[in-house]
Amino acid sequence: MSSLNSLFNRSTFGTKCKTCLNLVISRIKLLRNRRELQLINMRKEMVQYLQTGQESIARIRVEHIIREQNILAAYEIVELFCEFVLARVPIVEVQKECPLELREAISSIIFASGRCSDLPELMHLRNLFTTKYGKEFVAGAMELRPDSGVNRTIIEKLSVKAPSGESKLKVLKAIAQEYNVEWDSSNTEAEFNKKYEDLLDGSASSVHQVQAPVIESSLVASASRDKPPVLISPVEDAEKPHVRGSPSSPAGSARAYAATKTNPSAQEHHSPAEEISCSSPSSSDALEKARVAIASATRASAAARAAAELAKVKITSQ
Structure with missing residues (x-):
């Protein structure tokens, strides 16, 4: 079977x-x-x-x-x-x-x-x-x-x-x-015959080239933040003309800070008065106006004291 x-x-x-x-x-x-x-x-x-x-x-x-x-x-x-x-x-x-x-x-x-x-x-x-x-x-x-x-x-x-x-x-x-x-x-x-790996490498290099200025600008910004502020009187700040590219602007302060970093000896020998005088093209005029304003303020305060003394005398005589 x-x-x-x-x-x-x-x-x-x-x-x-x-x-x-x-x-x-x-x-x-x-x-x-x-x-x-x-x-x-x-x-x-x-x-x-x-x-x-x-x-x-x-x-x-x-x-x-x-x-x-x-x-x-x-x-x-x-x-x-x-x-x-x-x-x-x-x-x-x-x-x-x-x-x-x-x-x-x-x-x-x-x-x-x-x-x-x-x-x-x-x-x-x-x-x-x-x-x-x-x-x-x-x-x-x-x-x-x-x-x-x-x-x-x-x-x-x-x-x-x-x-x-x-x-x-x-x-x-x-x-x-x-x-x-x-x-x-x-x-x-x-x-x-084109190698597509080269195209990928080129795109990567272009990305690095684009990112480079951003990194540099961030470094400048951080440097400007680390710079100590310069004290200027209110009168001088009011009278100082606004000049494009002056050191008071962020870009100007960054450039000034970069210059002081490259030449530290110059930064050590500058006095505060010289730093204030270098901060504006017309700093001498501003200082003169500041002195005049201070003198007028002194005279006004003296007149106020004299008026107060006169008022006291009148009150006591009554």
């Missing part, structure tokens, strides 16, 4: 495997014709972009062309592997383990099943091989383990990694040469 079941299972596996393989081969032929037409139209559009000088669009669209070319190449490899396995289905049925001569073909078919959505029959084949060889064998092919045996070319063609600038430039030159387009590839070549 067990021998009958095993024989029945073998015949079932062989029949399903042959059916799926034939369907994959037929579908690949249909898809190849459709994708080849799409690829021709895309290459013609690329010619128009190059002729009209729209190189920025061409540099982006060329990635789609490379992607289509890679898919067509992968379909061709899958078709060859399917035909190879189809011719050896009886050997696969008999042997319990995967034959060494079929390991690359079967592993590549399993790997392509998860990356070729246009070929749903590959998923059925993967399920059949999972039943036949176990989950570990299928997982090794899907995860590209070292002993998986997946074809390296099909791994490269089905990779989702963006194409390099060299490959894109090569395709653009081939299209221009095929359609006899006079196209100067120097700008595109320079764009592909």
